[in-house]
Amino acid sequence: MKAARALTLLVTVLVGALVGSLLGAAPASAAPPQLTVSAPASAYxxxxxxxxxxxxxLDGEILLERGRNDGAWERLAATRPASDGSYAVGVSVVPGAQRLRVRHVTVEGTAVxxxxxxGTAAPSRLALSGPARLTDGRTATLTARWxxxxxxxxxxxxxxxxxxSGESAWTPRGSVAVRAGSGKVRVKPRVDVAYQLRTARTAYVLAGTSATHVVDNVPPxxxxVRPPGAASPRIxxxxxxxxxxxxxxxxxxxISNAVWRSMKGRTWxxxxxxxxxxxxxxRTNYYAYDGYRRRGEIxxxxxxxxxxxxxxRDLHAAKAPIRSLxxxxxxxxxxxLRGGNDMKSMAAGNSSGFNCRSVVGRPGRRSPHSTGRSIDLNTWENPYRSAWGLVPNRDWDSRRSPAAFVYRSRNHAVVRILARHGxxxxxxxxxxxxxxxGRGARHLPAPKTFWD
Structure with missing residues (x-):
């Protein structure tokens, strides 16, 4: 009996020791990985x-997630640790504040x-380029960079x-569609104009303004250019x-009613x-003394x-200058003069046609302008030797330049153009x-004199 009890006790001790040994060798409870994270607080x-x-x-998967408005998390990207335990993952930055989290999921736990x-708006850089000079009437292409x-x-x-030019107020002149940083716009300024590009703020870029690009409008x-000492028109x-x-x-x-009312009691x-x-x-376009194409009437x-x-038509094609019409x-x-005041018209250097009046310097003698068959051109630089003397001035009678503006020879381009047409x-x-x-002149009322 004693031997049996001793055997039982020995077995119990051995089993307890074995169990204790096994329990002592068992690992501790599972622990998640140690995870660090760094990122900019803001980005464009x-x-x-x-x-x-x-x-x-080094095992498991690293997940990048973004918080949604409903409280759930949206998966954005996934990667695995490098051999040194480092990781990097990219995220597309959206405008405004966003919540992100990184999770490293392993068999022994998850770290979060x-x-x-x-996401902030980036500053805008705007540039505008194109020709600095443009002949009036032509179109220029400006290039926008954004x-x-x-x-x-x-x-x-x-x-x-x-x-x-000379003004302080900016005015809108249209818009430019910019694709992938570049766009073009066509402009046709009739004066010197400074241009700017302007953009409004968006979620992705700030408002911006380009440097000024000036287009100098030049006459065609x-x-x-008045010669030194030459007289200028009095009017x-x-x-x-x-x-x-x-x-x-x-x-x-x-002749419209409005024009006729103006003519009556003056030129008619x-x-x-x-x-x-x-x-x-x-009514015609003509090249004025400032070099620009203007529109006048006769x-x-x-x-x-x-x-x-x-x-x-031919004077325009030849770019023959006319002071005014x-x-x-x-x-x-x-x-x-018993008609329209041709003395003032000449004193202004004006070119004209019909005027029912007397010949300058010969009162009572009807001028051929009274029939509408005569034209006076550039009267200030091309004086008339009247019975009252040289009108509208004496100074220009002896001058021969600028050649384009004064007529002193039958070979002059303007004289030849008018002669060609009668x-x-x-x-x-x-x-x-x-x-x-010219042709058909005999059907016109006969002038009583050739004098102006």
Missing amino acids: AGTTATIRGTTSR RELGLT TTGDGRAVTGTAALWGRR GRVF RLPRQPRARKAGAHVSVSR HRGCPVGRSSLRIL VIHARVAKATKRVF YRVDRFGWSRR FRWLGSADWQHFQYS
Whole structure:
């Protein structure tokens, strides 16, 4: 009995020792990996930010997740640790604040680290380039460049603003569609204009303004340069409107009621050899003394209209300069001339046509301008040797330059153009005067004199 109890006790002790041994060798409870994480607090929206860190375990998967508004987490990317326990994962930065977390999932546990990242708008860099000089009437192409401060190309719409030379106010001039950082816009300035690109702020880029790009508008024709000491017109006229259509764009029409009201009592009155129905108003583009194409008008006889139209078409093609083309009724009535005040018209250097008046210097003798068959061109630089003396000035009678503006020879381009279309020139007796004597002239009222 004693032996049996001793055996039982020994077995119990051995079993207990064995169990204790086994229990002592068992591992501790599972522990998650040790995880670190680093990331910028903010980055430009639209870029990729890099999340970096280390982990104590080399197994398992590292997940990058973003918190949603409903509280759930959206998986963005996954990677595995490198051999040294480091990791890096990229995230596309969206505008505004966002919650992110990194999870390292292993068989022995999961480590989690949360962080915040704010997507900010990048500064805009805008540039505008193109020609610095542009001949009036032509079109220029400006190139827009739009990038972020860190050099990324931007796609969007930029506003084009302009400011005329001598003015302080900027005005909108259209928009530019920019694709992948580049866009083009066509402009047709009629004066010197400074241009700017402007963009509004978006979630991805800040508002921006480019440096100013100035386009210098230059005239297409000759610019009159007054010789030193030469006399200037005594009357200054406002410049006529700029031409808007190409070429001479000559039009001939009947006298409107408004024009006729202006002519009556000035360039037309009772007793004139022609009436309203026999007259036409011709409007044409011409090259003015400032070199720009402008638009003026002249009244002529209906039977001379076709020839006059050809004259101004050819003068425009030759870029022959004309100081101005105003109707003489603008200058009012002259008691001395019994018609439109041609003395004032000449004192302004104006070119004109029909004017029912007396010959300058010969009161009572009707001028051929009364029939609408005569044209006076550039009257200040091309004086008339009248019975009252040289009008409108004596100074220019002896001058021969600038050659484009004064007529002193039958070989002059302007004299030849008018002669080609039936207009005779009186020469030194009247440098400015051209009178139609071409085809059909016999059907016109006969002038009583050739004198102006």
